Amino acid sequence: MNNFRAALWAEGLKARRSLVPWLAALGMTMTPLVGGLFMIILQNPERAKSMGLISAKAQLTVGVADWPAYFGLLAQAMAVGGALIFALMTAWLFGREFSDHTVKELLALPTPRSAIVGAKFLVLALWVAGLTALIFGLGLVVGAAVKLPGWSVALGWRSVVDVVGTALLALALMSPVALLASLGRGYLAPLGWAILTLAMAQILVVMGWGAWFPWSVPALFSGAVGPRALLVDWYSYAVVALASLAGLAGTFAWWSRADQTR
């Protein structure tokens, strides 16, 4: 336990001192702000046009300016943005040890390698949790500021489930990203993987196989495509869990056993 605490402290310090987690989080916080802008455009299309803002895109993206639409936008952004921004953070957490050649300082230690890998995953989870809370909280502030109609406490709780559930599903799919950052010893392989799976997810949703493809599930869960009950089944969660467990097991095994020549 002390070993794990030491590893967690070290990973926490590295994350706090680096610009990457902060910039990635900043990128993600654009979601509620941009969503709020869309709401303003939808509420006052003529005024928006006079200010040079194009309302067609906002209308296509959201439809109406109310709380359900705004929360829907946040959940969708969490599915798509999460896939990329969470992957960026994961690629940094694992890949930086190879890019900075610091991995060799983490291998022959009294602190087991599994504690270091576990601490990295926990820092990722805490970062995602903090970011999700920030986005949801900022969303509440922005929504209230632009005076969106249609608020209810029940809607608020449902939206918490949507946003947090989408974030959890996206987070679960980060373990294969961590594995690829380790196998590829850097950033390129995991980021390439994130882009590939995002594209594949869209294609497979269009083809009607999204519920079976783990990387489509967060977007289906978020309601981006349609009602969740019609699109997501138990096996959708099962394939996400399987992909997640495979990534976790692979990452731990790789750090424990693979030759480290950098």
Added chain:
Amino acid sequence: MTIAIETQGLCKRYGDVVAVDTVNLRVDAGEIYGFVGLNGAGKTTTIRALLGMIRPSAGRVMLLGEPVGPRGRGPWRRVGHLVEQPAAYPELTVRENLEVARRLHAVANPGATDRVIDRFGLAPYAGRRAGVLSTGNRQRLGLARALLHEPELLLLDEPTNGLDPAGVVEIRELLQTLASERGVTIFMSSHVLAEVDRLATRIGIIHQGRLIEELDTVDIERRRARWLVVDARDRPAAAAALVVAGYAVSGTNAEGAWVLHQPHAVAAPEEVARVLVLAGTPPTRLLVEQDDLEQHFLRLIGAQA
């Protein structure tokens, strides 16, 4: 005597390439073992195998009586290391980098960080980000990290890389003190042979993955060739006088002076001088020369090639 490092039939292959070939090492506690070889000879691969960073294709490794095995198993609380170029987290300060190492090495005493900062002269840079350190100071940081937990065994890959001459002397003296006063075993690889020659109590020469020779201090002295360089104003007359007196003139050196390799000539240059004076060609120069490790190494590598 306790064995600090022991390998039995250590091999590492990458496909068809044999990086380390059946290396049997035995380093006793308190020794300073110099591990020398050309670039790509297998030094770093051997050190990585000793540290469990790569899995041997065959053979086994024991450090301080404990096996080094899969999943990072090994006596790491008692081992310090510096492998190739020392790396540090560039966004962390020198102190924070050492603090990370202190915690991961499970050193309870927070004063350990200050102690190594002082010992390696890093105090002026303690609050500076590691990413902006000079090569020499990064090397000091790497050494500070290796010694932070006061290990019994130090595995150092090119420890004086990037240090200025004063830094080289400082590290040499530090390593000598650690070995002589605290009984720390030091296994260091280097291609700076003069440095190894000064420091090591035993030397292993690795070439093309194979440990081709091991020398202790006595061996080093014994195996070093010695010869007598003789010069005179009339070189042909001097050579003739030496031959008449029973010396075998081996040839000339780069400057054209005669070279004698016979042990009795090397052991008694004054007798050579007497012969030359009596022959009317007194010597202008008499000099006993000796191989250093570098020449011995090059000759050995040449013979292997």
